[in-house]
Amino acid sequence: MRKFDTKKDEYSRILQRQANETADVSQVVTNILADVEKNGDQALFQLTKKIDGIELTALKVSEAEMVEALEKVPEKLLTVLKLAKEKITSFHQKQVRQGFVATDEPGVVMGQRILPLEKVGVYVPGGTASYPSTVLMDTIPAKIAGVAKIVMVTPPNQAGKVEPAILAAAKIAGVDEVYKVGGAQAVAALAYGTETIPQVDKIVGPGNIYVATAKKMVYGKVDIDMIAGPSDVLIVADESGKANWLAADMIAQAEHDTLAQAILVTTDADLAEAVEAEVSKQLAALPRQKIAEASLNQNGKIILVKDLKEAVEIANLVAPEHLELAVKEPFALLSQVKNAGSVFLGHHTPEVLGDYLAGPNHTLPTEGTARFYSPLSVDDFVKKSSYLYYDEAALKEVGAAVAYFAETEDLVGHARSMQLRLEAD
Numbered sequence: 001m002r003k004f005d006t007k008k009d010e011y012s013r014i015l016q017r018q019a020n021e022t023a024d025v026s027q028v029v030t031n032i033l034a035d036v037e038k039n040g041d042q043a044l045f046q047l048t049k050k051i052d053g054i055e056l057t058a059l060k061v062s063e064a065e066m067v068e069a070l071e072k073v074p075e076k077l078l079t080v081l082k083l084a085k086e087k088i089t090s091f092h093q094k095q096v097r098q099g100f101v102a103t104d105e106p107g108v109v110m111g112q113r114i115l116p117l118e119k120v121g122v123y124v125p126g127g128t129a130s131y132p133s134t135v136l137m138d139t140i141p142a143k144i145a146g147v148a149k150i151v152m153v154t155p156p157n158q159a160g161k162v163e164p165a166i167l168a169a170a171k172i173a174g175v176d177e178v179y180k181v182g183g184a185q186a187v188a189a190l191a192y193g194t195e196t197i198p199q200v201d202k203i204v205g206p207g208n209i210y211v212a213t214a215k216k217m218v219y220g221k222v223d224i225d226m227i228a229g230p231s232d233v234l235i236v237a238d239e240s241g242k243a244n245w246l247a248a249d250m251i252a253q254a255e256h257d258t259l260a261q262a263i264l265v266t267t268d269a270d271l272a273e274a275v276e277a278e279v280s281k282q283l284a285a286l287p288r289q290k291i292a293e294a295s296l297n298q299n300g301k302i303i304l305v306k307d308l309k310e311a312v313e314i315a316n317l318v319a320p321e322h323l324e325l326a327v328k329e330p331f332a333l334l335s336q337v338k339n340a341g342s343v344f345l346g347h348h349t350p351e352v353l354g355d356y357l358a359g360p361n362h363t364l365p366t367e368g369t370a371r372f373y374s375p376l377s378v379d380d381f382v383k384k385s386s387y388l389y390y391d392e393a394a395l396k397e398v399g400a401a402v403a404y405f406a407e408t409e410d411l412v413g414h415a416r417s418m419q420l421r422l423e424a425d
Contacts, residue, residue, distance in 0.1 A: 001279060001300035003272065006310060014303055015318060029184045029213045036188035041195045047185040054160050059196050061162055061178040066171060069164035077165060081172050084136055084357035091359030092141045095378040107394030113385045116146035119198060120381060121190035121222075122175065123205035123215075124166060126155030126182055132169035133355060137362050138205050138376065139173035145381035150175050151200055153190060155182025183207075187214035191222045204376060206363065225380055229367040230259035232299075233351050234320035236311045238327040239268040242347065246271075246326060247278030252352050253322070254295035255288040261299035263318065265311045272302050312336045319370040322351045341370045395421060 004014045035043040041059065049055050070078075101111040122138045125131055135152065142150055152175045154162055162180055170178050179197055181189060187207075193199030202223040203215055215224045233253040237246055250262035266272050279296065283289055305311045312333055315323055319339035327333065330345035337343055341364030344351050355362050365373030399422045406414035 001276065001296045001302060003276070003302045003304070005304045006306065006314075007304075011314065011317060014301070015314070025210055025213050026217075029210055029217060032184040032210075033188045033191075033214060033217060036185050036194065037192045041197075044181050044185055044189060044194060044197075047183070048156070048181060051183060051185075052155060054156055054158065056156065056160055056180060059179050059181055061167065061180060065161065066167055066178075069162070069167035070171060072164040073168040078168060078172075080357070081132065081136065081169055084133070085140060085172055087357050087359045088136055088140045088361075089144065092144050092361070092378050095141070096144060097379065097382070099384075105394065107391035109387075109389040111387055113387065114382050115385055116148070117142075117201045117223075117381050117383060118147070119149045119151065119200040120147045121200035121203045122150060122152045123182075123186060123190075123203060123207050123211060124152060124154040125205075125207050125211075126157070126163070126166075130154075130163040130166050132163075132165040133357075133362065134205060135166060135169035135175065136173050139170070139175055141361065141376060141378045142204075142381040143174045145378045147381050149177075149198070149200075151190065151198060152178045153181050153186035153197070154178070155186075156180040182211075184210045184214035187211055187218060191218035202381070204363065204380065225363065225376055226365055226369065226373050228363075230261065231256045231322075232261035232263075232318075232320050232366060233322040233324065234263045234265065234315050234318050235324040235326055236308065236315060236333070237264060237266040237268070237271060237324075238308060239271060240328045240347070241266065241268070241271050241275075241326045243271060243274035243278045244282075245347065245350070246275045247282055249324060249326075249350050249352075250275070250279060250296070250300065251282055251286060251292050252350070254292040254300065255286065256291075256295075258291055258294040258298065260295045261301075262296060263301045263303065263320070265303045265305055265314050267305055267307055267311065269304055272304055276302060308333060309336075315340065319365075319368040321364045321366045321370065322354070324349075324351055339368075339370045341365045341373075341375055 032047060044059060045056055097114050099111060099113045103109055120142050124134050139150055152170055154166055157163060162178060187203060189197040190200045190203050200222060204225040206228040212227050216227050231253060235246055235249060246264060250264060253262040254260050264275055283293055286292055316338045321341040323340035324344045325333050326347055342354055342360055344354060354360055361376045363376035399418050403415040403418040
């Protein structure tokens with residue numbers, strides 16, 4: 001983990017992200033997409049065997065597998081999943097939007113309808129860890145929006161099955177169908193459809209670089225939520241911060257992935273030193289030590305600033321996925337925050353609270369895209385359709401202006417469409 005002092009270091013140097021070079025996966029993903037589009041289920045079976053080393057006999061999770069999984073999940077976890085569903089539902093229900101009808105002018109009716117998407121695909125990562133929390137976060141807003149069918153894809157484990165906790169979360173959240181396939185091939189299946197997996201209207205959910213690249217490539221054929229990269233957190237702390245808490249929050253982010261980023265921006269030099277020492281101490285006892293250590297060595301930063309105003313300025317430049325305001329008066333800073341996926345206020349609101357059950361969504365914009373992307377919400381699962389009605393008198397009121405406007409764009413056919421109505425008895 002590197003330390004910086006803004007009195008000595010330029011922002012451009014401080015904020016430079018040091019990521020491992022990654023191979024260009026575009027051609028690999030292009031080939032996978034073409035294979036699945038052409039060969040359907042056969043390609044999915046072959047790719048799962050080739051890439052994951054797993055030979056499947058069926059893609060769809062059966063009802064028997066679902067029952068078996070639910071029997072294996074501890075009752076305590078089921079209780080927590082249900083509590084999380086309750087809190088996530090409560091938050092997202094407040095996001096529901098209504099259409100409108102406008103009748104401001106005589107003879108004119110216009111409006112907007114809010115319509116749910118028909119079919120949505122949810123990608124749930126596997127690999128180094130399984131995330132039942134993602135199932136809840138990505139499915140519940142879709143259910144609230146009124147999506148008719150929710151299809152989930154997730155990589156199988158080495159036994160060719162989906163982790164029980166994932167299936168339990170799917171059952172609780174209301175997923176309609178679950179398929180044992182991951183990677184770019186799963187995205188392809190959702191985008192193009194196969195003999196078994198239905199084509200969807202939108203694909204949501206995080207994944208590795210192959211998944212992210214595949215989502216980017218199929219955008220336009222289907223909609224996607226965002227291009228998700230490695231996770232990140234930026235913590236703003238003053239002298240009231242607790243070193244062991246802050247170190248734990250940085251490590252919590254770093255253990256996601258070797259490319260994850262954890263940044264501490266503080267006004268207190270003593271706190272900076274204490275956090276660095278705590279990070280080393282806590283890493284020693286971490287089961288995912290190698291992953292977290294690599295992340296912190298590559299992308300971990302401690303930045304010393306002169307005041308909290310400068311700290312928030314840096315936060316806005318970084319546009320973090322998660323922003324913790326671990327200061328005495330966090331609400332005093334909130335209005336200054338312009339770019340952040342989700343903001344965690346005060347010492348008793350760690351980012352991990354939002355990961356699981358506080359309510360706000362944990363599918364958030366990464367890699368600085370909080371400048372223009374938003375957290376996943378009910379809005380992501382609806383589309384808007386406008387409508388318009390003019391009676392004869394209202395049309396004659398504006399018809400000449402419309403025809404003239406069309407003529408100025410050399411669209412004579414457009415103008416004639418209006419003029420014929422104006423000339424009618």
